Amino acid sequence: MLGAKPVASPMVPTDRLQLTSGTLFADGSAYRQIVGSLQYLHFMRPDIAFAVNKLSQFMHKPTDIHWMAVKRVLRYLAGTKDRGIFLRRNNTIALHAFSDADWRGNKDDYTSTGAYIIYLGTHPVAWSSKKQKSVSRSSTEAEYRAVADTASELCWVVSLLHELGLKSVTQPVIYCDNVGATYLAANPIFHSRMKHVAFDYHFIRELVQSGFLRVAHVSTKDQLADALTKPVSRSLLNVNLSKIGLSSGRPS
Incomplete structure (x- = not known):
């Protein structure tokens, strides 16, 4: 080849x-x-x-x-x-992540694909594209499960940074393009409409309420994890690659 x-x-x-x-x-x-x-x-x-x-x-x-x-x-x-991925010497020690899901994208069993990209400053340091284990009844549920997986990985990254003697100077943020999932992560009352979601996914609420984490809404066109949930066109892929942090050789 x-x-x-x-x-x-x-x-x-x-x-x-x-x-x-x-x-x-x-x-x-x-x-x-x-x-x-x-x-x-x-x-x-x-x-x-x-x-x-x-x-x-x-x-x-x-x-x-x-x-x-x-x-x-x-x-x-x-x-x-x-x-x-080009790693810059003057990178900042601040964490943020993008989380996304393609609802019922798998046509064999109608499960969803969840994905995330975690950034340390401007550098992508962790990412995942993974088939979710169960079928989601709504796009909000699929996105919420993806946010939960992102939060779990983010906790591990924070723990690793602490072991290395590095502390994030800002509160980590997860950017999600689904308004319902964003509200669900921070609003306990909204949970009454999502009782069928497994309890272990609701740990996000505790992280948000404790001040450890913030979940914020982002426009779909600015969702960097979108290319990790489904095949995308060449033009969209090229736009996303530069935003994700992939470059050809050393940038000038």
């Missing part, structure tokens, strides 16, 4: 891969080997996080369509080998 023609995005925006897409692929071990390697690479490349998350769901029964999708990711990487 080193000499393959590069493509501008890791996935086709109109593709919604399913377990039944295509015919059974003959060499399942090759599929699993490549996707397993991509799982390590995505620790440095948030732009392929969703693609790797999606392709990992077909490890047990890959098809020819899934194999073509894997090769597209490799073609994308071949054309973006110089892309990475």
